[in-house]
Amino acid sequence: MTELSRFLFGRRARRRWIHLILGGALAMPYVFVGQLVVGPATDSRYVFNDLPLQLLSFAVGLPLATITAVLFPLTRPLEAGAVRSLCGVEAGLLAYGPARTRTAKGRAAAWFTLHLGFGGIIAGMSLAVPPFAGFLAALPLLVWLGGEELVELPDALDHTWVLVLAPVAGVATMVALAGCAAVCGSLLARWAPALLGPTPEDRLAAVEARAADLAVRNRLARELHDSVGHALSAVTLQASAARRVLDSDPEFVREALAAIEDTTRRTVGELDAVLGVLRDGDTPGTAPAPTLAADLDGLLRRTRAGGLRVTATLAADAEALPPVLSREAYRIVQEGLSNALKHAGEGVTVRLWIEVADGHLRITVENPVATARECRPGGGHGLRGIADRTRLLGGTTEAGAARGTWRLHVRLPMTGPEDLPVKGPA
Structure with missing residues (x-):
């Protein structure tokens, strides 16, 4: 009842x-x-x-x-x-x-x-x-x-x-x-x-919308990892190097502090630009995305200020690279140097090559690795981010350690002129 x-x-x-x-x-x-x-x-x-x-x-x-x-x-x-x-x-x-x-x-x-x-x-x-x-x-x-x-x-x-x-x-x-x-x-x-x-069509549209949303989120995650992760690694090593020579080499300390200031300022701008996309109703930040043409020299200078020796050879005109390719290549180089900062150890030399050959932009980063750090199956989030960026551009990625040397090699197809002028060491 x-x-x-x-x-x-x-x-x-x-x-x-x-x-x-x-x-x-x-x-x-x-x-x-x-x-x-x-x-x-x-x-x-x-x-x-x-x-x-x-x-x-x-x-x-x-x-x-x-x-x-x-x-x-x-x-x-x-x-x-x-x-x-x-x-x-x-x-x-x-x-x-x-x-x-x-x-x-x-x-x-x-x-x-x-x-x-x-x-x-x-x-x-x-x-x-x-x-x-x-x-x-x-x-x-x-x-x-x-x-x-x-x-x-x-x-x-x-x-x-x-x-x-x-x-x-x-x-x-x-x-x-x-x-x-x-x-x-x-x-x-x-x-x-x-x-x-x-209906089935509605479900398919919902899946596609979710996939697009996830793609945007993954891209933002890669940007945050590459920019903030690299900056934290660089600033940590720069501060550590400055602390060790604080009394014996004041000039190096001044350069390290200047690099820390420059790194954090740039990273805050990039972080604001990325987080602006995530805030509801907020206008995305206006900080421009870094490219090889705009900031490769600064990236090398800030990395060297952390005490890491970097020998870079630029065999391509960065100004002539398409904007998208130049931006993604910058992030790949940044992550490669960040990995070297974290895992190469002290007192080693990192070699960087950026060249154009066979219609592809080739990026190679090599550095010695400490014996205790050689085995890192699959790498970390940074290597996955590099692989994602490369795959979206239709390129290939090779990374691994052999005979005590870690080697990262990326090939990105060119979308612009293939015969680019050659420059000397950076």
Whole structure:
């Protein structure tokens, strides 16, 4: 009995009843249009006072509701929002984007028609049944107050039994109304995921959007790792080297502090530019992305200020490189030098080559590695970031240790002129 009472009059049942009444309200304009058709067709002046003609007008207007749902793609998200709030359907089972495909429009139109159809019936019953049920419940009181002159009862019926059963009939009528509303609401809630849920095309679009979002996030993660990670490694080694020679080599200390200042200033600008993309409603930072042409010399100077000897050979005109290639190549060189700073050990020389050959920009970084640090299977996040950047540009990456030397070799296809002027050591 408790379950039945909850099914008929519980909170969910009441909210679904409201949803049906809203459907009836939405159906009224279509019913009025139907009356404009039915009236002249049946030569009736008072369609509103004739129940069969009203039902016929309702039947004529429903196809117009179907057409409306097909023509207006926003019908689906509006209906999905109402179903989620009033019918108790889980949000993940519904689609909230406009219906774009033929399948999605057909499902949305079917749902809209069912909602208005069931809603029109239940709304009409909700207007007519309660007054009638109230009259039946109050019939004995009316007869007692005013006599049979106030309420005329049919002579063919036993008036005593009519007065006894009338209140029971009134209550039963209200229960029947609640039952009809509960059943219709349950049916709509069961059909909603199939008709308002995402179609295969919607799921594919959602997967593509998520993949694009993940690609952006991965790119931001690579930018943060390459810029901030390199800066922290460089600043740590620069500060360590300056501390060791603080009393014996003041000039080197001044250079290291200047490099630390330059590194942190540039990194803060890059960090602001990247984080600006992540802040909702914020404007991305305006710090330009570093390139080989703009900052290779500065990168080498800051790396050397950390006490690492770097021999660099630039056999390509950095100014002539395409901007995208120059930017990604800078990050690759930065990460290669960062790895050398962290893993090469002290008192070693790092060799860097940047050249153009066979239509490719070739970047090679070599440095000795300490015996205890040679085995790093798969490398760290930096090597994965280099591999990702190279793959997006259609290039190849080779990295590994052999005979005590760590070697990183990257080949990036050129998108600009292949015959670039050669420069000497940097």
